[in-house]
Amino acid sequence: MKKFFLFILTILTGGLSPSYAQDKLTGILTNELMRNFEVMKQLDVPVYYISLRVEDSESYNITGSNGAVTQNRYQKGRAMAITMRVGSPAFDNMHYSGNMQNIKRVALPDTDIEEEIKLSLWRALQQAYSEAKDKLQSNFTEQTTRPAEEDKSPDFSIEKASKYYEKPVPFSDLGFDENEFINKTNELSKVLSDNRDVLINFVNVTSNLTRGYFIDTDGASVVQNNPSIRIYLGGYVMADDGMMLQDYRTYFGKKVADLPDSEKILSDARELSQNLSTLKKSPKIDSYTGPVILSGEVSGVFFHEFFGHRVEGARMKSGMDAQTLKKKIGETVLPQRLSVTFDPTRSKYGNSILSGDYKYDDEGVRGQKVEVIKNGVLTGFLMSRIPIEGFSKSNGHGRGVLNAGTETRQSNMIIESTKPVTAKEMHEMFVEELKKRGLKFGYRIEKVSGGLTMTSSASANAFYLNPLIVYRVYVDGRPEEMVRGINIVGTPLNAFSQILAETSEHAIFNGMCGALSGSVPVSAVAPAMLIKELEFQKTGDSQKMDPFILERP
Known part of the structure; x- marks a missing residue:
């Protein structure tokens, strides 16, 4: 019986060890972290939690303009x-700062030099402790x-320690060829520079492979590519x-094979060039309030x-935030026909690659x-390991760049x-x-350069969008006309009630979202929408x- 038990134990413990043993860095960091943690949790001001995030990155960044490369940078x-x-x-x-302070960033050697890695961690832990204690x-x-604070929830949630390991992927698997x-x-860039209307043109190609490590004192160990x-x-x-007016095209994939073929991208560049010339000649419009597609x-x-x-x-926990939706759980905030899901486990929508996917978040x-x-009703929030009233656990949406x-x-x-x-x-x-409003025309917005939202309680609770490609649509059936010179401004609660209809076809936006924790990749899968009323403001002289x-x- 004893031998059988030992055999089972060997299988259970040894079944995971080969993968982790292949990754020397994980072993070095785990051992050194726990050795120091045993001491630090006994200090007068005890440390109760430490996490390590490591990014091992390799990337090419090529930028060009006017038919020539202006930057070609390789980093590892x-x-x-x-x-x-x-x-x-x-x-x-971190009570008053969330996770945005006491983050120590340390350079590590490219190779698994054990002594240097241990010393780097040892030095950084002492610096981090001094700052954490003072804070x-x-x-x-x-x-x-x-x-007194309204939300009495803790500062940090204790989660089940995750164990996950992916084998290393060589950069060559991306299919990227520098030449x-x-x-x-x-x-x-030559296609764009050949158009004399185009004063500034640029092309940027970034190919990146990051191997991410997450290790903490609760026993988590996650390694993913x-x-x-x-x-x-x-x-x-x-x-x-x-x-000054602009337009652009973007493409995203996990590897080169995911991108459209060269002829398609070249055709898009020619179309972009023509659009820019049309935009240059387009009329400037006045302010407008009314229906928009x-x-x-x-x-x-x-x-x-x-x-x-x-x-x-x-x-919802920050006293500086307007907390627009904090008290609206269980209430109808969007039309009942609409549902909104955030799903990092989904890497594709149809045949299109999504950029906001991941297996484990940065916590x-x-x-x-x-x-x-769900059916217009607010049912929950995205959660990191910062609990809020009514939501005590993370659902895997704690994200940020390494140094933020x-x-x-x-x-x-x-x-x-x-x-x-x-x-x-x-x-x-x-x-x-x-026609109901007696308007001779409305507007269809095809593309924006991005947006900005203000959620602070100390400022207007509003959002802004900067349209790039806008068409005037005439009631009498005349051809649409490209126009320019407006920004969109609105308030969220009003916007929630203005959505009249959506199409069955969806489009995908793969982009980067910036916030206090840096720029992270996100995706939005959405149908075209008819909005009952949006406000356009004329752009200033800026x-x-x-x-x-x-x-x-």
């Missing part, structure tokens, strides 16, 4: 971030001068009144800004599908309707809505430049 390196918590989960050194004392002092992409960069390749091409033109891509950005940031759970918690809106810490962030947002309409039906509804006194070469 390792870096580590240490998060340390002192006090207790109920009240610790805890500062928080205790601050607590005596602040009014091939230098030639593509030159060819694409994150490959990506992005192509960005764009240009600027100047209207006769000096307004948003393309699927724009709807995704629209929802990301006015809705997505307001379901990031940790914001070592498995990414989870979260339905925040983590906070609750979005992943793959998917918007679905139970009563979609065709594009033709939406157009007919749009025209009918314009987009204008003095006309050039010299002729373009």
Whole structure:
């Protein structure tokens, strides 16, 4: 019986060990972390939690303009971030700052030199402890001068320790060929520079492979790979009144084979060039309030800004946040036909690659599908390891760049309707809505450069979108006309009630979202939408430049 037990134990413990044993860095960091933690948790001001994040990255970045490469950079390196918590989960050194302070970033050797790795960690732990201890004392002092907090939830959630390991992936598996992409960069930027209307043109290709490690004192050990390749091409033109205008195209994949073929991208570059010339000659419009059609891509950005940031759970705990949706769990906040899900476990939508996917977040918690809106009703929030009232656990949405810490962030947002309409039906509804208001035309927004949302309680609770490609749509059936010169501004609660219809077809926006924890990849999958009322503001002179006194070469 004893021998049988030992045999089973060997299988259970040995079944995992080969994978971890193959990764020397994990073993070095785990052993050294736990050795130091045993001492630090016994100090007068005890450490109760430490996590290590390591990124081992290899990347190429090629930038070109006017048919020539302006930058070709290859980088390879390792870096580590240490998060340390002192006090207790109920009240610790990050009480007033979330996870955005006491993050120690340390460079590590590219190879597994054990002594150097141990010394780097040892030095950084001592520095992190000194700062964490001081911050805890500062928080205790601050607590005596602040009014009582409404949310009494702890500062940190204790989660099940995750164990996950992926084998290393060689950079060559991405299929990236430096010379091939230098030639593509030159060819694409030459297409744009051949158009004399285009004053500034650029092409950027980034191919990156990051091997991420997460280790903590609760026993978590996660090792995963994150490959990506992005192509960005764009240009600027100047209207006769000096307004600078832009348009762009982007492509995303996990490897080169995921991208469209070269002919498709080249064709898109030619179309982009033509669009820029049309944009240069387009009329400037006045302010407008009325019905608007948003393309699927724009709807995704629209929802990301006015809705997505307001379901990031940790914001509900900040006294500086407007907390628009905090008290609305169980209430109808969107039309009943709409549901909104965030799903980092999904790597594709149809045949399209999504950029906001991951297996484990940056706090070592498995990414989870979260339905925040079901049939129009708010059912939950995205959660990191910062609990809020009513939501004590993470659902795998703690994210951030290595040197900025983590906070609750979005992943793959998917918007679905139970009563979609065709594009033709939406157009007919749009025209009918314009006629009701006695308007001769409305607008269709095809593309935006991005957006900004203000969630602070100290500022206007609003969102802004910067449209790039906008068409005037006439009620009498005249051809659509490209126009320029507006920004979109709105308030979230008003926007929630203005959505009249959605199409059955979805578009995908793969982009980077910036916040206090840095820029993280996200996706939005959304249908085109008919909005009952949006407000356009005329752009100011900030987009204008003095006309050039010299002729373009």
